Amino acid sequence: MEIIISNSNGVPIYEQIKEQIKVKIVSNELKENELLPSIRTLAKDLRCSVITTKNAYEELVKDGYVKNVPSKGFYVAKINKDIALEEQLNKIEELMDKAVTIAKMNKEEFDKLNVFGLGNPNDGYAKYFTGNSYLNPITKTENGISFANVTFEPGCRNNWHIHASKSGGGQVLICTAGYGYYQEWGKEVQKLSPGDIIVIPANVKHWHGARPNSWFSHLAVEVPGEETSNEWLEPVTDEEYHKLDH
Numbered sequence: 001m002e003i004i005i006s007n008s009n010g011v012p013i014y015e016q017i018k019e020q021i022k023v024k025i026v027s028n029e030l031k032e033n034e035l036l037p038s039i040r041t042l043a044k045d046l047r048c049s050v051i052t053t054k055n056a057y058e059e060l061v062k063d064g065y066v067k068n069v070p071s072k073g074f075y076v077a078k079i080n081k082d083i084a085l086e087e088q089l090n091k092i093e094e095l096m097d098k099a100v101t102i103a104k105m106n107k108e109e110f111d112k113l114n115v116f117g118l119g120n121p122n123d124g125y126a127k128y129f130t131g132n133s134y135l136n137p138i139t140k141t142e143n144g145i146s147f148a149n150v151t152f153e154p155g156c157r158n159n160w161h162i163h164a165s166k167s168g169g170g171q172v173l174i175c176t177a178g179y180g181y182y183q184e185w186g187k188e189v190q191k192l193s194p195g196d197i198i199v200i201p202a203n204v205k206h207w208h209g210a211r212p213n214s215w216f217s218h219l220a221v222e223v224p225g226e227e228t229s230n231e232w233l234e235p236v237t238d239e240e241y242h243k244l245d246h
Contacts, residue, residue, distance in 0.1 A: 001030075001037060002244075004179070004213040005046060006109070013048055017056035018063075025065050025076055036066065036074045047193065110215040113177040113194070116149035128232045130241075131156030131209075138219070146222040152180065156216075157209025157241065160185065160233040169202035169225025173218045180216035181244065182208040189244050192216070202228075207236050 003020045005013050024030040036057075037045065043053045057074050060066035067077040111118070119136025122129065133156050138147035163171050173182065173192075180192040185205035192198070192208075200206060202225060210216035222228075 001042075001045075002211070003046060004211070005048065013046075014052045014055040014059065017042075017046070017053060018059045021056070021060060022063075022065055025079065030076050032076050032078050034076045035072075036076065038073060045191075107215065110178055114149075114151060114215075114217045116176060116217070116219065118151050119149060122150070125158075128159045128161070129156060129209075130159075130235055130238075133158070146220075148220050149176070149217055150220050151215065151217040152178075152210035154210055154214055155212050155241075157181070157236050158207055159235045160205055160207050162205050162231040162233070163200060163202050163222075164227075164229045164231050165202035165225035166227040167225055168223060169228045170204075170223045171200040172221040172223060173198040173200065173208060174221065175216075175218045178216035179211045179214040180209055180218065181211060182206065192218070205233065209236075212242070 001021075001024070003017055005016050021030070021036075030036070036042075039050050039053045039057060043050045046053070057066060057068070061068050061074075065077055065079060066074050068074055116138060117136045119134045122133040122135040125133070125135070132153045134151040136149040136151070138149060163169055175192045175194055175196040175198075177194055181189050182192055182198050183189040183206060190198070191211075198208070202223075208218070
């Protein structure tokens with residue numbers, strides 16, 4: 001369940017969680033009687049306290065969107081969709097005037113956290129990306145191991161690709177700011193947060209990029225190897241990308 005929280009928009013985190021779950025229920029993304037993640041699981045996924053997620057669920061129960069079944073968990077309740085939709089439209093209208101300011105604050109917050117710098121538009125590799133990316137080389141390749149900071153705008157991701165090598169090689173990603181995805185061919189997607197490290201073996205098909213509502217940066221560390229090359233493949237389609245959390 002994809003929920004994006006911000007520490008910079010002045011809205012309590014429990015309320016951000018509550019409102020985003022409400023939208024998912026009204027839009028039928030979360031269906032009646034569907035089991036929600038436990039308080040502890042949601043807190044772990046969002047990297048917040050269990051008190052925060054507990055407060056969010058209690059508010060959802062109070063508002064009639066969720067029901068608490070003892071010893072079983074929290075489930076989506078049966079709601080009047082017309083009334084709930086009207087409530088959400090009113091909420092959206094209330095937030096519209098704040099939207100531009102909040103977006104600006106989020107980008108400013110990201111820029112402060114992106115300590116290795118945005119760099120320049122990644123024009124040399126643009127044909128291998130969906131959306132805009134930026135590249136800031138940290139070291140020169142002739143100095144040995146290559147470090148570069150790669151930044152993705154919200155929704156941006158690179159094509160499926162392979163770091164080919166006869167021996168050695170591969171790549172290491174060190175996530176530094178924002179939130180992203182990493183996926184290997186045939187495996188479930190991994191959600192990335194600052195501090196996460198991904199070791200990509202040579203000759204493994206994969207892709208990585210930002211989540212839909214967040215900027216994302218990682219250091220890309222090229223691992224030395226013999227007869228190394230990058231093999232760029234097909235894009236990650238919009239359909240594949242947007243169903244990752246469903």
